[in-house]
Amino acid sequence: MQDIVWPIDECRVCGHDDWLDVVSFGSTPLAGNLLGDEDDAGGETLFPLDVVVCRRCWLMTLRHVIEPDVLFGHYRYVASDAGSIIQHMRKLVDLCVERIGLTDGDLVVEFGSNTGAHLELFRQAGPRVVGVDPARNLAGVANDRGVETIPAGFTAEVGQEIATRYGLARLVYGRQCFAHIPDIHEVLNGVSALLAPDGLFFVEVPYLVELLKNNQFDTIFHEHFSYFSLGSLCTLFESHGLRVVDVHTADVHGGSIVVFAAPAAADHEVRPAVAEMLAEERSQGIAEERTYREFADRTERVRAQIRELVRGVVADGKTVAGYGAPTKGSALLAACGLGHQEIRFCSDTTVLKQGRILPGSRIPIWSPEQAAGHVPDYYLLLAWNYAPEIIDNEKEFLENGGRFIVPIPEPRVISAESTL
Numbered sequence: 001m002q003d004i005v006w007p008i009d010e011c012r013v014c015g016h017d018d019w020l021d022v023v024s025f026g027s028t029p030l031a032g033n034l035l036g037d038e039d040d041a042g043g044e045t046l047f048p049l050d051v052v053v054c055r056r057c058w059l060m061t062l063r064h065v066i067e068p069d070v071l072f073g074h075y076r077y078v079a080s081d082a083g084s085i086i087q088h089m090r091k092l093v094d095l096c097v098e099r100i101g102l103t104d105g106d107l108v109v110e111f112g113s114n115t116g117a118h119l120e121l122f123r124q125a126g127p128r129v130v131g132v133d134p135a136r137n138l139a140g141v142a143n144d145r146g147v148e149t150i151p152a153g154f155t156a157e158v159g160q161e162i163a164t165r166y167g168l169a170r171l172v173y174g175r176q177c178f179a180h181i182p183d184i185h186e187v188l189n190g191v192s193a194l195l196a197p198d199g200l201f202f203v204e205v206p207y208l209v210e211l212l213k214n215n216q217f218d219t220i221f222h223e224h225f226s227y228f229s230l231g232s233l234c235t236l237f238e239s240h241g242l243r244v245v246d247v248h249t250a251d252v253h254g255g256s257i258v259v260f261a262a263p264a265a266a267d268h269e270v271r272p273a274v275a276e277m278l279a280e281e282r283s284q285g286i287a288e289e290r291t292y293r294e295f296a297d298r299t300e301r302v303r304a305q306i307r308e309l310v311r312g313v314v315a316d317g318k319t320v321a322g323y324g325a326p327t328k329g330s331a332l333l334a335a336c337g338l339g340h341q342e343i344r345f346c347s348d349t350t351v352l353k354q355g356r357i358l359p360g361s362r363i364p365i366w367s368p369e370q371a372a373g374h375v376p377d378y379y380l381l382l383a384w385n386y387a388p389e390i391i392d393n394e395k396e397f398l399e400n401g402g403r404f405i406v407p408i409p410e411p412r413v414i415s416a417e418s419t420l
Helices: 068-072 083-100 117-124 136-144 156-166 184-194 208-213 230-238 272-283 289-315 327-336 384-393 395-399
Strands: 005-007 019-028 047-054 060-062 064-066 107-111 128-132 169-175 195-206 242-250 256-263 320-323 378-381 403-406 412-414
Touching (some): 019 327, 047 064, 083 117, 083 169, 083 195, 083 242, 107 117, 107 184, 117 128, 128 156, 156 169, 156 184, 169 184, 184 195, 184 230, 195 208, 195 242, 208 289, 230 256, 242 272, 289 320, 289 327, 289 403, 384 395, 384 403
Parallel strands (some): 107 128, 107 169, 169 195, 378 403
Antiparallel strands (some): 019 047, 047 060, 195 256, 242 256, 403 412
16 A cells, blocks of 8 residues: 555655644545445445644644555545625636736646636636646536646646736635645645746635644545645745735634745735734644644544534434534544434435445435435534534424434534524
8 A cells, every 4th residue: 555655754744754643533535535335334445634833834734645646636625606605706716816917818728726716706807717626526517617637746847837828917826725735845846836026826725723722633534635724834835936915814614724826026015914923823823732732632522522522412312413514513523433224314415425425424415305305303513614504494394393412622512592
């Protein structure tokens, strides 16, 4: 298996090799590798899931890298169509149009563009758009909707190819995908080949500070190689001649940051938010070992609490199902040792997931229509990052006596009488 999984020798941001061990989840199947009825549970490959942090730049990362083609060759994560996500994507379009004055004909390029939903919003605002995504099935969906998408990883060669064919880009970005890429320096080489001298580059990533503070251990899975702070991104971008000029927080995926960078020689004002967030990271102990040890201790405690709560409910004769089947949900179930003995099914709106089976736990994924005929006593809210929206939409379930178990940051039960 050495040809598809290997330990990292040095930090992918700063190149050093002084590691602090944070937490180990043992060996688990790939959380995003949904199975079919024909797949043999005993045949699932298990991969190590160990977390370390670099004592030099404080990048948190997985100890092992899995060959990206194994992870993403036929990816089933589809960008959410939840109202909050669509609203967030529209805000980002407006922000970019205002920030760099995007006009009709300007080129916008997104790597990790998924089905092209966000680029479609940019196109509606006037710019030309091109997507890049290594998942051939999702790139096909994007091309079918008219968003030209290259089915490949984003590299210097791909960046140069786009620049030659379409010209330099005023905006290059990646949303919720940068953490999935082991060779982030090659991505930044692609940015350098493609970005116009007055252009902007941004990434949206889950925020390490929120992960640590809110016990978001379920966002740690094999597809997420890196867990970034603003400080580690500043170090990374500076090594490629890019200067961080702005940062925004985003209430998506459990708390994310949108980090804007520009060529160092470009005339872009550095907004006060950059220094303010770096100062806040220092005050939160992002560069202190105790912060990571305390996170590991809380992770062990919360895993046990979730497991005991769910098993206690089942022991009382109640039924439990999963609400949503996100990759983080599969990771949470594996981390807590829960499976089809406790969780009857998971209900998910993503058609690509319906009829599949969660890896490891062997829990079937049903459509909401199928789930409506088998309403459980409790839903374990695996898509907890959409909790307010979901609970508001499921008032009838609660009013009929149903309960939600919200697992993160600590497990709690929501009824018609309680609130988040």
